[in-house]
Amino acid sequence: MLASMFDGIKAYLFSGKSTPGQADSIPASLFWALVYILLIFLGLSIAVIAMNWLERKILAHMQVRLGPMRVGPHGLLQPIADALKLLIKEDITPAAADKWVFWLAPLMVVITAFTVFIVVPFGPAHAVTDMNIGILFMLGVSSLSVLGIVMAGWASNSHYPLMGALRSSAQMVSYEIAMGLAVVSAVLMTSLNDKGTGTLSMIGIVQAQAAQHVWFVFKFFPLGLIAFFIFAVAMVAETNRAPFDLPEAESELTAGFHTEYSGFRWSLFFLAEYSAMIAVSSIAVTLWLGGWLRPFTDWLSGDTWDMVFALIPGLSLLFLAGMCFYSTTRMPKHPSFRIQTAGLAGFGVVLAAAGVLLFVPPVRAWVQDIFWFSAKVAVFMYLYIWYRGTFPRYRFDQLMKVGWKILLPIGIGVLVLTAIAGVFF
Amino acid sequence: MQPVATTFFFYMLSGLAILGGVLVITRKNAVHSALALILSLLALAGLYLMLYAPFVAGVQIILYAGGIMVLFLFVIMLVNLERSQKEEQFNQQWIAGLLAAAALGALFIAIYVKGQKLFPQRILQMPEESNTQQVAVLLYGNYMFSFEIASLLLLVAIIGAVVMAKKRI
Numbered sequence: 001m002l003a004s005m006f007d008g009i010k011a012y013l014f015s016g017k018s019t020p021g022q023a024d025s026i027p028a029s030l031f032w033a034l035v036y037i038l039l040i041f042l043g044l045s046i047a048v049i050a051m052n053w054l055e056r057k058i059l060a061h062m063q064v065r066l067g068p069m070r071v072g073p074h075g076l077l078q079p080i081a082d083a084l085k086l087l088i089k090e091d092i093t094p095a096a097a098d099k100w101v102f103w104l105a106p107l108m109v110v111i112t113a114f115t116v117f118i119v120v121p122f123g124p125a126h127a128v129t130d131m132n133i134g135i136l137f138m139l140g141v142s143s144l145s146v147l148g149i150v151m152a153g154w155a156s157n158s159h160y161p162l163m164g165a166l167r168s169s170a171q172m173v174s175y176e177i178a179m180g181l182a183v184v185s186a187v188l189m190t191s192l193n194d195k196g197t198g199t200l201s202m203i204g205i206v207q208a209q210a211a212q213h214v215w216f217v218f219k220f221f222p223l224g225l226i227a228f229f230i231f232a233v234a235m236v237a238e239t240n241r242a243p244f245d246l247p248e249a250e251s252e253l254t255a256g257f258h259t260e261y262s263g264f265r266w267s268l269f270f271l272a273e274y275s276a277m278i279a280v281s282s283i284a285v286t287l288w289l290g291g292w293l294r295p296f297t298d299w300l301s302g303d304t305w306d307m308v309f310a311l312i313p314g315l316s317l318l319f320l321a322g323m324c325f326y327s328t329t330r331m332p333k334h335p336s337f338r339i340q341t342a343g344l345a346g347f348g349v350v351l352a353a354a355g356v357l358l359f360v361p362p363v364r365a366w367v368q369d370i371f372w373f374s375a376k377v378a379v380f381m382y383l384y385i386w387y388r389g390t391f392p393r394y395r396f397d398q399l400m401k402v403g404w405k406i407l408l409p410i411g412i413g414v415l416v417l418t419a420i421a422g423v424f425f
Numbered sequence: 426m427q428p429v430a431t432t433f434f435f436y437m438l439s440g441l442a443i444l445g446g447v448l449v450i451t452r453k454n455a456v457h458s459a460l461a462l463i464l465s466l467l468a469l470a471g472l473y474l475m476l477y478a479p480f481v482a483g484v485q486i487i488l489y490a491g492g493i494m495v496l497f498l499f500v501i502m503l504v505n506l507e508r509s510q511k512e513e514q515f516n517q518q519w520i521a522g523l524l525a526a527a528a529l530g531a532l533f534i535a536i537y538v539k540g541q542k543l544f545p546q547r548i549l550q551m552p553e554e555s556n557t558q559q560v561a562v563l564l565y566g567n568y569m570f571s572f573e574i575a576s577l578l579l580l581v582a583i584i585g586a587v588v589m590a591k592k593r594i
Contacts, residue, residue, distance in 0.1 A: 026429055101456065132556060136483035143491030147463065150495060154456060154502045162502065169495050176492075197558045 019203070021129020036128045040117050048274040052079040055385050062389040073331065073344040089263035094156060097260065101155035106261065106268040108148030113272040116141050116279045121202045123292045123369025134202035135183060138283055139176075142238070145276060146172045149240075149247070149257050152269070156260035164256025167396060168247030172238055174403040179234035181411030182227040185418040186287040189216050189224070192422055206291030213298050215290040220421045227414050228288040230407050232383075235280040237403065239273065241384055243391035244399060281380035282373070289376050292369035310364050313371035317355030324348030434475060442468035455501045459494060466490045480557040 009028045020032035053068070053076065060067025068075025093102055119134040121127040131137050146169050153165020190208035191198030199205060209215055217228045237244040240256075248256030258269045285291060294309045325348045331341040358367055394402070445465025452458045466489045473482035536543075564572050 098454075098456070101460065104460075131479065133479045133483040136480070136487065140483050140486035140491055143487055143495075146491065146495050147498070150498050150502070151460070154498070166499065166502070169499050173492065173495055197555075200557055 019125055019127045019130045021127075021131075033128050036126075037118075040120075040128070041114070044114070044117065044275050044278065045271075047278060048271055049079045049083070051274050051277075051381060052082065052270075054381075055388075058382070058385045059389050062386075073340040073347075074327065076344075076347065083267065086263055086267040091263040091265060092260075094158065094260050096157040098155040098157065101151050102260075105148050105152035105155055106265045106272070108151060109145050109272040110268045112141050112145040112148065113275040113279065117275075119202050120279070120282045121206055121286060121291055122373045124203060124207070126292075126370055127203060130201050130203045133200050135187065135200050135205065135283070135287070138202070138279065139180065139183065142276065142279060143172070143176055145272065148272075152261070153257040156257075158260055160253045160255075160259045161257050164247045164253045164259070167253075168240055168257060171240070171244065171246065171399060171403075174400060175234040175237040175244075175407070178230055178403060178407035178411050179238060181408070181415050182231040182234065183283075183287060185223070185227045185411075185415045186216050188415070188418050188422055189219050202286050202291075205286055206293065209290050210293055210297075215288060215293070217288040220418060220425070223414055223418050223421060224288065226410065227418070228284070230411050230414070231284055231288070233402075233407060235284060236384070236387060237399070239277045239280055239384075241273075241277065242388040243393050245393060246396055246399060277381065277384055278377060281377045281384075284380060285373060285376040291376075292373045294368070294372050310368055311359065313367055314355045314358035314364070317351050317358060321348045321352035321355060324351060431475065434471070438468045438471040438475070441465070442472070455504065456498065459497050459501055462497075463490050463494050466494065478556060480560050 009025075009031045011025075011028065020029055020036055023029040023032060056078070057067045057075070068078040071078045071081045093099060116138045118128045119131050119137055121130070149168045149172075150165045153161040153163075153168070156162070187198055187200060187205070189198075189212075190205050193208065193211060199208065212219070216224045218224060236242075240247045246256075247253075248258070253259070258266055261269060296305075300309075324344055328341050328345045328348070331337055331344065357363055358371075442465045445461045445463075445468060448461035449458045449465065452461060466485065470482040470485040470490070473479075473485060
């Protein structure tokens with residue numbers, strides 16, 4: 001009994017053709033789904049920590065500052081210090097708050113932000129499961145996070161949070177429509193095959209792009225590009241980030257819907273915000289930027305180029321390691337900086353070891369899809385920081401005008417034109 | 426993969442749906458009622474999934490739990506709840522309510538007793554993989570006309586709301 005279960009679990013590892021949700025045996029499915037969920041959870045937490053540090057550093061450099069420099073070399077340990085600070089801070093529930101709803105709101109936001117990652121395809125077999133309704137599931141579950149924000153704002157029983165929650169729900173409900181239209185025009189493109197039926201499955205959408213030898217951004221130029229642009233604007237509004245960060249506009253509403261939250265519960269909102277950013281970016285990557293497909297699959301095809309692109313993950317980590325080693329030579333020479341310099345060199349060694357590990361052929365093949373997917377998502381993460389550093393915040397009426405009077409009509413137009421183009425070409 | 430622990434999930438989801446429904450009518454705070462309704466709607470989405478209708482489940486989450494309930498909460502939050510919480514229930518129609526509940530209960534019992542004969546046992550022949558496609562074929566093929574009529578009805582409702590809300594158009 002146990003032996004057969006173990007065999008099933010092992011057999012899945014070497015089949016490597018389907019996601020854990022589609023595995024042949026139930027024990028294998030359960031086991032590997034759990035492993036994938038833990039890996040994704042770990043990866044997301046690390047990504048959020050890295051984003052926290054990168055955002056502060058990049059913003060600082062955009063504003064000609066240094067950013068965090070004190071905790072660890074170049075402030076590398078700052079996010080960990082922040083997390084510790086948040087954990088030991090006093091957790092306050094306002095006296096007039098609705099206790100149950102106040103308690104439930106951050107949970108709701110975090111659970112929805114993490115649940116969507118069940119269907120995110122990091123590779124043809126690297127997703128927890130492949131749902132028939134993948135993209136619909138992602139949009140639906142991420143739209144539930146509005147509920148958490150509304151609950152947080154109402155339960156705080158205070159003016160600023162309520163205003164923030166009202167703004168956020170109005171904003172998210174309006175931009176969801178433009179977002180949905182852009183998504184539908186991409187889903188329409190998946191139906192251009194022999195059978196004539198499209199798919200909503202996240203893995204199926206990327207496979208359709210592979211089969212049609214084109215990323216959907218470049219399909220029916222410029223229709224795909226416009227739909228992608230609409231989505232890229234709407235996703236910033238959906239995640240309440242600058243320049244659409246009215247729900248938490250500091251100068252008007254202190255911190256918006258999470259004004260009354262402190263300590264651990266505040267950090268849950270923070271975690272949810274960043275993982276929601278990663279989630280919508282991965283929708284954009286899956287629908288328009290070819291998901292896990294490497295760039296130039298047609299132009300630079302053949303075994304040689306496959307090999308070259310397969311080396312890029314390891315090389316990029318080695319490059320980061322080299323940057324670390326270079327930075328150690330630029331650290332202050334004073335004896336009190338000796339530990340920091342050693343720490344930076346140690347970090348470089350860890351990165352280099354990981355980079356060398358990625359050159360091992362089985363690992364290389366295993367990691368390649370995940371690398372390209374994450375790299376594309378990372379571009380979006382950088383764009384988020386860039387927007388925040390450069391764009392001024394919209395006024396609320398301007399925000400509504402952009403959503404309803406510009407993005408929505410263009411979205412409908414693109415949808416109709418895509419359908420016509422799909423019929424005639 | 427074969428479905429696992431179907432009985433357990435069915436009873437869990439039904440239990441959650443009933444619990445949510447009971448909470449909706451017993452909570453005095455309107456926001457709590459709305460939240461309980463969301464629980465009930467999500468449990469229903471789970472039941473649709475168990476019936477091999479993933480598309481309906483997804484639409485249930487997006488439209489009801491994500492869209493309509495947000496608007497519900499949006500409105501309720503702006504209402505002054507303090508007064509309505511302290512007020513006694515002023516609804517005097519408990520006789521009518523009791524009769525309606527008894528009739529519904531009798532219907533359920535009748536279905537439970539006679540259902541086996543009325544509804545033949547048969548498994549729906551609709552593969553899960555192409556469920557969405559099948560729904561699309563039915564909506565835009567066989568039932569195109571009624572589908573478009575329904576969308577026209579919604580359009581009329583939207584225009585009506587705008588006409589009523591705006592004094593000058």
